[in-house]
Amino acid sequence: MSADGKNQIGHVGGLHLRLPAQRTGLTGTLSNALRRRRFHPLHDRGQVLVDLAVAITLGATCIRDIRLLEHQRPMIGPVASFPTVWRALKEIDEAALRRIERARAAVRRHVWTLLAAREEGFPWACVDDQVLDGWTVIDTDGSIVCAPSEKEGAHGTHKGTYGHHGFVAVCDNTGEELAQLLSPGNTGANDAEVNIDLLTAAVAQLLGPWRKKVLIRVDGAGFSHALLEWIASAGGRAGPCYRWEYSVGWAFTERERAAVELVDVHDLWQSATGPGGRPRQDAFVADITGLLGDLSAWPPGHRVIVRKEPLHPRYERDASPYAKNKGMRYQTFATNTARGQIAFLDARHRKHARIEPKIHDRKASGMGLLPSRELQVNTAWLMATALACDLRAWLQLLALDGDLVKATPKTLRYRLLHVPARLVCGQRRRRLKIPGTWPWANAIVRAFARIQALPHPT
Structure with missing residues (x-):
């Protein structure tokens, strides 16, 4: 050689x-x-x-x-x-x-115009073979970026490590990274101010026609009044042409467990769906909004949906005693979407998981090591x-x-x-x-x- x-x-x-x-x-x-x-x-x-x-x-x-x-x-x-x-x-x-x-x-703006002019048109998001025509979908998530203590802004994290907390907002339609924030390691993922700043920067990257119908998906970090009210108000934009919806994680507390017990007693579960809209075996969903008491403090049209499926060994270690006793995994999310089958809304929310491999790719492409x-x-x-x-x-x-x-x-x-x-x-x-x-x-x-x-x- x-x-x-x-x-x-x-x-x-x-x-x-x-x-x-x-x-x-x-x-x-x-x-x-x-x-x-x-x-x-x-x-x-x-x-x-x-x-x-x-x-x-x-x-x-x-x-x-x-x-x-x-x-x-x-x-x-x-x-x-x-x-x-x-x-x-x-x-x-x-x-x-x-x-x-x-x-x-x-x-x-120029690139999206080129995409819309293609024979196949603009790449709208798809959920179980159903196209979300006209909707711009934004997924947000955060990830810990480990760093030595001498780096400016580094701080202890909730995971026992030391570093920064990086937040990203990704357009699910195109795969582009619309916005990013680098915060101290002790910044909480559910910090409403941080999430609003991130989404404000992300929406600023959208063009006029693509800014009117926006779906924002967040995991449990979106469980806050300030963030959901900001989304429901289209970021403070007045006018009927703006239609922003959210699909965010929701806490599963004693109140939700009591609602699930009532759903079990009256057998109100519906089959969850998978690819092609076909029913999934041993996976069920239910709308428990009316069983949670007064939710008037949340934005109009606020709904809470629960999903249950057999408890996989992968999640058994972090499962609650209630889930272990039932042998089922329970997940709840909230949305202000007024129409649509709850099985479809559940499948739409689960597509938020697509951001996880994207975060992994970002960390392998420069984000994981600050220079x-x-x-x-x-x-x-x-x-x-x-x-x-x-x-x-x-x-x-x-x-x-x-x-x-x-x-x-x-x-x-x-x-x-x-x-x-x-x-x-x-x-x-x-x-x-x-x-x-x-x-x-x-x-x-x-x-x-x-x-x-x-x-x-x-």
């Missing part, structure tokens, strides 16, 4: 991420957002941020991994060094973050991971087809992003020659052609 190869490029799938950033206008919009008077850096700050997002998508876990793109200079041109990337993140303060958020929203002791740099790094998530989602929705549209970041890297190629220069052109034996070579070439055909924003 020798290290003397020439004209060979690795991870050429990064070009499939860098080009969409240019074609959709993300690079130029970020450059304008980060431009400062009387400051003309050698490396454009918008391009630096995009390159960092590309490196994160390719698998970078720290700022030094930007060297991966330095290897690709014959293909993409000059790339910022590690110190330059560090300085670029250091320059991003709160005002710059707000400008970046506005830039992302402007580019998202600096300074909170400002770590916050900017978290923004770069959100850009990486957007670039990957746009690549899958606008350029890929088949299984690659729903592929996880790990699968996408293995099949497309990490493929090697040989760079051939001639006739004033540069050509990348992918091995013809690569199983997904045709998909990679098709994706490149589709990216080149994307219209520039006007």
